[in-house]
């Protein structure tokens with residue numbers, strides 16, 4: 024059953040990030056923070072995992088925030104309002120654990136990982152928690168959903184690598200100050216693997232700072248999203264194996280072997296590059312054909 028795109032807007036000024044609202048009543052009915060869906064645009068398309076960044080049970084919609092990085096994300100983001108994607112599977116993955124914590128919760132979003140912070144922050148705040156959010160991006164134009172995140176945060180800190188907005192630096196700079204100054208019950212980090220690795224190194228109690236329980240959201244490569252293919256497996260520091268799609272995607276960051284994950288993250292780089300080049304070539308040929316016919 025095809026799923027209609029009801030809204031599409033560009034976010035930031037990079038031209039690579041889009042917000043899309045999809046009509047998916049059954050998924051919207053069961054969605055919670057932490058869940059993701061698998062989207063396949065057309066019959067020859069691959070299934071790509073995308074986080075449910077927001078949901079509206081009454082309207083029967085889910086909101087996605089997508090960054091164009093390769094063929095499938097480009098194919099999806101080339102669609103317009105009114106177009107349909109062929110299939111959507113979900114909600115998949117575990118809902119985040121919701122508790123009322125004694126001390127504030129720090130939620131950290133980096134790059135495209137900022138959007139998934141929204142439902143987590145919203146649900147944890149509704150449970151009575153104080154939320155301190157730290158958002159980080161390379162520069163101002165890549166900072167997305169600032170107002171939305173602000174609406175579900177008690178305190179919002181922004182960092183950019185180049186200092187074009189907020190503090191110049193990285194998300195771990197304010198994090199270090201916060202956990203040194205006050206007690207924090209939980210840290211949640213969503214963003215690039217390298218960012219999550221350094222958040223975990225900050226909170227694992229190995230240096231002078233106290234240990235703080237930390238969840239990270241693993242964006243490993245996925246195929247089936249149901250624990251069968253093994254593609255999303257990651258190693259734990261005690262030598263165990265877990266699957267991001269069914270054991271996560273939000274998992275205890277202190278058990279993740281990030282060095283192994285980082286090594287495996289670009290194992291299909293050549294194929295991904297080739298696939299994007301072929302798609303771009305196809306698009307150019309189609310444009311040329313259209314202009315000749317016109």
Ligand SMILES: Cc1cc2nc3c(=O)[nH]c(=O)nc-3n(C[C@H](O)[C@H](O)[C@H](O)COP(=O)(O)OP(=O)(O)OC[C@H]3O[C@@H](n4cnc5c(N)ncnc54)[C@H](O)[C@@H]3O)c2cc1C
Pocket residue numbers: 059071072073074075087088089090091092093094095096097135241242243244245272289291292295296298299
């Ligand atoms: C649970 C989960 C939730 C996700 N949520 C979102 C989301 O809300 N929005 C969003 O834009 N992306 C999200 N991703 C990442 C997204 O699935 C990938 O960017 C997408 O599959 C890439 O497909 P592609 O064909 O466009 O690029 P590919 O050709 O497959 O890859 C191009 C390049 O993108 C990078 N890349 C590929 N796959 C991933 C990945 N899984 N994680 C990080 N980088 C990757 C690599 O550098 C790769 O070389 C999520 C991933 C997971 C596992």
Ligand code: FES
Pocket residue numbers: 244245246247248249250251252253254255256266267268269
């Ligand atoms: S994506 Fe196949 S096991 Fe997780």
